[in-house]
Amino acid sequence: MKLPHLRDKQVLAFKQVMECGTVSGAARRMLIAQPGVTRLLKQLEHDLGFHLFERVRGRLIPTPEARLFHREVQRVWTGIDHLRDTARRIREREVGGLRISAMPLLGMTFLPDVLAEFAPAHPDTRIELATFRSEQVVEDVITQRSDLGFAIVADNDDRVNSERFRLDSLCVLPNRHPLTARERIYAEDLHDQALICFEPQDPLRRALDGLLEETCIQPRRWLEVSLALQAARLVARGAGIAILDPISARAFGGDSLTLRPFEHNLGEDFALLTPRDQPLSRLARDFVAAFRQGLEQATSIPLQAAERPA
Incomplete structure (x- = not known):
């Protein structure tokens, strides 16, 4: 079967009519007369081999085939926009x-x-x-x-x-926590502590779980969060202690937290x-x-x- 011969201007006219809902709106966007849009649509229907619109009470109603075709047109148009954006970035990088x-x-x-x-x-x-x-x-x-x-x-x-x-690990502590007296925090220091940690699938949490299991350390309570900011705020309010990477610990720590090196390498x-x-x-x-x-x-x-x- 012979493949349809599609012209860019025909496809653009179809896209604009689908988005505007009217031939007149598409004509204004394309800066051409309404008969020109109508002609382009008829040519496109001929090349495609199926109807795109039905006229009902003076309005153009897209056929089911037109809606299917429009979805593909949008996908391709997005790809073209992506190509334009890539070209722009390459040009800007060169200057x-x-x-x-x-x-x-x-x-x-x-x-x-x-x-x-x-x-x-x-x-x-x-x-x-x-x-x-x-x-x-x-x-x-x-x-x-x-x-x-x-x-x-x-x-x-x-x-x-x-x-x-x-990134190595830091232990984040409330300022008045007893562990702030230590210069370095070890796994056994976490025993019977309220521990604030990330969700189970987080790499840092998995490493911490493995360390605690290996050393038979049992925190008193677990609090799970998704973000380092949440962990830091909970620590600042005295809800527990946390093991964080140094970037997050320093970014969210503020004056209400004390940071200590964590002896065990849990960093990712x-x-x-x-x-x-x-x-x-x-x-x-x-x-x-x-x-x-x-x-x-x-x-x-x-x-x-x-x-x-x-």
């Missing part, structure tokens, strides 16, 4: 733009702080920071919608370049992702340098020797 995609852990607190220091030195540069789930960050870097990505990745992906970083890896076949621009390299410096400062923990609690 100094920078787009960064990041998982919430970094994108909500840490990277904005880095950008606040970085952006004033590049006043004429367009910089974008988007926050997505790690899966979307990886996809953005693979398709080069982003110059840099920060994500939690389980395995190496040969479609991107990646460099891994590890995250990766700095860059496109496999696209050399980094000078601007991207400068930002990576600023990121490294900021990460070193944000995760530095005093490592004074501490006596093991009795």
Whole structure:
């Protein structure tokens, strides 16, 4: 069977009529006369081999076939818009733009702080920071919608370049908690404590569960939360103690919390992702340098020797 020969202007006329509901509305959007839209629709129906509209009491009513076809037109149009957006980003990157995609852990607190220091030195540069789930960050870097990505990745992906970083753990305590007298917190210090933790599927929670099971430690009470901000606020109100990554602990801690190094390494890896076949621009390299410096400062923990609690 011969495939329909579709012309862009015909499909555009159909799309505009479906969205406006009238030929006159579509004509105004397309800046052409109404008979021109009608002609384009008739040509499209001829090429497709089925009717798109029925006229009922002076109104155009889409046929079931038109609604099915419109769904595909919308899907394709979204893809075309995505291509235009990709072309724009590539063009802007060539003249100094920078787009960064990041998982919430970094994108909500840490990277904005880095950008606040970085952006004033590049006043004429367009910089974008988007926050997505790690899966979307990886996809953005693979398709080069982003110059840099920060994500939690389980395995190496040969479609991107990646460099891994590890975040150690801090114990977050209310200021007047007895454990603030210690310079370092151990697993046994969590025994009989009210412990605020993440949901069971969270990597940090899984690591903590494994440590407590291995050491036969039993907290007095569990409080589950989804976000580090929630955990920090509960600790600040004296509801318990929590184990957090240093970035979240410092971002949400404030003056009402005390931070202590946690002896056991529960931290999770995250990766700095860059496109496999696209050399980094000078601007991207400068930002990576600023990121490294900021990460070193944000995760530095005093490592004074501490006596093991009795």
